[in-house]
Amino acid sequence: MAESSxxxxxTWAQAxxxxxxxxxxxxxxxxxxxxxxxxxxxxxFAPNLVTGQLLGLDIGxxxxxxxxFPFPTRSEEEEDGEDSATYQLEMMRSLREVNVxxxxxxxxxxxxxxxxxxxxxxxxxxxYQENIKRCVCIIYDPQRSSQGVLxxxxxxxxxxxxxxxxxxxxxxxxxxxxxxxxxxxxxEIKVSVHNSALVGAMVTDIQPEAPVTHADFDRLSxxxxxxxxxxxEFLIQCMDDLGQEQQKQQYYYRAVTRQEAQKGAxxxxxxxxxxxxxxxxxxxxxxxxSANPAFKPIPEPSRLDGFLITNxxxxxxxxxxxxxxxxxxxxxxxxxxxxxx
Amino acid sequence: MGDLSVLHLPSGxxxxxxxxxxxxxxxxxxxxxxxxxxxxRVIGTLLGxxxxxxxxxxxxxYAVPHKETSDEVAVDIDFHQRMFDLHHxxxxxxxxxxxxxxxxxVSVSDALIQxxxxxxxxxxxxxxxxxxxxxxxLKLKAFVSTPVQLxxxxxxxxxxxxxxxxxxxxxxxxxxxVLKETQTDRLPNEIEGLEATVERLRGMVDTVAQYVxxxxxxxxxxxxxxxxxxxxxxxxxxxxxPESFDSLFNDSVQDMLLVLYxxxxxxxxxxxxxxxxxxxxxx
Numbered sequence: 001m002a003e004s005s006x007x008x009x010x011t012w013a014q015a016x017x018x019x020x021x022x023x024x025x026x027x028x029x030x031x032x033x034x035x036x037x038x039x040x041x042x043x044x045f046a047p048n049l050v051t052g053q054l055l056g057l058d059i060g061x062x063x064x065x066x067x068x069f070p071f072p073t074r075s076e077e078e079e080d081g082e083d084s085a086t087y088q089l090e091m092m093r094s095l096r097e098v099n100v101x102x103x104x105x106x107x108x109x110x111x112x113x114x115x116x117x118x119x120x121x122x123x124x125x126x127x128y129q130e131n132i133k134r135c136v137c138i139i140y141d142p143q144r145s146s147q148g149v150l151x152x153x154x155x156x157x158x159x160x161x162x163x164x165x166x167x168x169x170x171x172x173x174x175x176x177x178x179x180x181x182x183x184x185x186x187x188e189i190k191v192s193v194h195n196s197a198l199v200g201a202m203v204t205d206i207q208p209e210a211p212v213t214h215a216d217f218d219r220l221s222x223x224x225x226x227x228x229x230x231x232x233e234f235l236i237q238c239m240d241d242l243g244q245e246q247q248k249q250q251y252y253y254r255a256v257t258r259q260e261a262q263k264g265a266x267x268x269x270x271x272x273x274x275x276x277x278x279x280x281x282x283x284x285x286x287x288x289x290s291a292n293p294a295f296k297p298i299p300e301p302s303r304l305d306g307f308l309i310t311n312x313x314x315x316x317x318x319x320x321x322x323x324x325x326x327x328x329x330x331x332x333x334x335x336x337x338x339x340x341x
Numbered sequence: 342m343g344d345l346s347v348l349h350l351p352s353g354x355x356x357x358x359x360x361x362x363x364x365x366x367x368x369x370x371x372x373x374x375x376x377x378x379x380x381x382r383v384i385g386t387l388l389g390x391x392x393x394x395x396x397x398x399x400x401x402x403y404a405v406p407h408k409e410t411s412d413e414v415a416v417d418i419d420f421h422q423r424m425f426d427l428h429h430x431x432x433x434x435x436x437x438x439x440x441x442x443x444x445x446x447v448s449v450s451d452a453l454i455q456x457x458x459x460x461x462x463x464x465x466x467x468x469x470x471x472x473x474x475x476x477x478x479l480k481l482k483a484f485v486s487t488p489v490q491l492x493x494x495x496x497x498x499x500x501x502x503x504x505x506x507x508x509x510x511x512x513x514x515x516x517x518x519v520l521k522e523t524q525t526d527r528l529p530n531e532i533e534g535l536e537a538t539v540e541r542l543r544g545m546v547d548t549v550a551q552y553v554x555x556x557x558x559x560x561x562x563x564x565x566x567x568x569x570x571x572x573x574x575x576x577x578x579x580x581x582x583p584e585s586f587d588s589l590f591n592d593s594v595q596d597m598l599l600v601l602y603x604x605x606x607x608x609x610x611x612x613x614x615x616x617x618x619x620x621x622x623x624x
Binding site for chain 1: 366367368373375377403405406417427432474479481507521522526528530531532534535542545581586590597611615
């Protein structure tokens with residue numbers, strides 16, 4: 001008996017130890033309640049973008065999201081800080097009183113057409129990460145969801161990128177060392193849905209008998225143009241932005257090359273001068289001159305924007321691809337319907 | 342006989358309809374699961390909107406702690422007020438419309454709580470959810486109360502059941518499959534969803550075709566109403582002559598393919614750029 005009670009104690013200690021080693025986060029398990037709450041909040045305020053906090057538990061490789069609460073949308077940025085902090089604290093305290101898990105595990109936000117890759121998102125991630133080791137961001141797209149898909153994604157930042165971002169190492173040199181490229185910024189985490197048995201029973205009971213649901217109608221809608229147009233429009237915009245970013249980089253490299261050339265010429269001149277002074281028995285002049293503009297380092301533009309835009313482009317392409325495939329299938333279905341007709 | 346001594350009985354139920362969003366049900370069952378030990382039931386506030394024709398849409402809810410003994414009930418009014426303020430900051434359009442309680446129906450102490458909520462909201466609704474499943478069906482009921490008065494004195498409150506509709510659009514969008522199972526490992530993706538829908542569509546067409554065949558064969562008597570519905574449905578499919586349909590169809594397919602081609606080209610370009618960038622970084 002004594003042995004059996006000692007064994008779990010050891011495993012507890014072991015468990016605590018292994019926790020230190022950190023299991024990679026594999027799944028985000030979201031409760032039906034949190035899911036519906038996110039959808040409700042995001043949809044009610046669409047096309048305005050909203051955010052909210054996710055509450056839950058961090059268990060090994062699974063992050064459970066059991067509840068959430070919305071943040072109020074504030075018109076002015078100024079009053080943000082204090083008010084929203086008190087709001088958060090109040091809400092969490094109140095939720096604890098009714099036994100809701102009041103452990104923050106991340107936040108959710110709505111997006112329009114999947115345009116969520118931004119510097120703000122990364123900054124928010126870092127802010128959260130300061131307090132919570134593991135946090136996720138759940139992104140919900142009400143626009144795409146109205147086509148009959150559950151457009152929900154869980155994201156987190158990849159470790160190496162976060163380090164590089166914190167150390168401001170998103171320059172050519174730093175990136176070459178760490179080998180980070182644009183797909184290494186965000187990591188999508190698998191989402192699974194969990195419901196309590198009670199909820200399961202309830203939904204089974206209230207589920208109507210109707211053979212068709214709204215989602216079916218949404219999915220069969222043949223109008224594809226607006227969505228595609230918007231997507232392509234954004235895609236083109238992104239392309240322009242990317243072109244600008246590239247120009248910035250090019251400009252930088254050209255400036256650096258020019259500076260190097262100047263520096264070389266100056267050094268050559270100085271050396272010749274020094275050689276002449278040496279011959280005349282004088283002290284040589286230093287081979288560096290901080291006052292000379294040729295020695296002033298040119299600030300290197302960050303690659304972050306370019307990376308984010310590339311991510312965004314890839315995202316739009318993926319969306320167009322998925323949607324296009326679906327539309328083609330739909331068109332063939334329509335063709336078949338017509339033929340039978 | 343003066344008016345004073347006349348017993349005022351409520352004159353018929355008020356013609357209100359309550360529409361319930363599924364998120365409220367989820368919230369209630371979550372609160373019920375997380376109730377304190379030894380607590381019989383949970384109660385909470387319902388938020389929503391009231392339209393001009395008296396239809397109440399129950400859109401949101403939060404649990405409110407309360408204590409209950411055999412002859413006394415205490416609701417944490419502070420908590421209720423605080424929580425409402427917080428919710429109000431997020432969505433000012435949602436007002437208090439009533440309260441909920443788990444259990445099979447109205448109990449004695451409910452009159453007191455109803456009294457409190459009647460002061461908070463006009464025509465407060467009481468929603469009861471039978472989370473214990475005392476019968477085989479889930480019992481969901483909505484009530485409004487009207488006071489029974491003797492002159493100026495209030496004697497009791499009379500609860501009337503009102504019609505309760507479920508608004509399941511959001512739940513349908515998510516999919517009942519996902520909300521019903523205790524564990525779904527993967528969210529269905531676009532193509533799977535479409536496949537299921539097309540499959541269902543085919544099933545329905547089959548059912549209709551079978552029915553029509555049976556009627557034509559004289560196996561079942563024809564029903565004019567169904568026939569008319571079917572004729573209407575078929576008529577909805579627009580009549581386009583084959584040539585213009587073909588050109589319409591081909592144009593759309595070509596458009597789509599072009600866009601897909603463009604998207605894939607861009608993707609390839611990105612992949613290429615990535616490889617080049619890391620393989621030989623500039624300068």
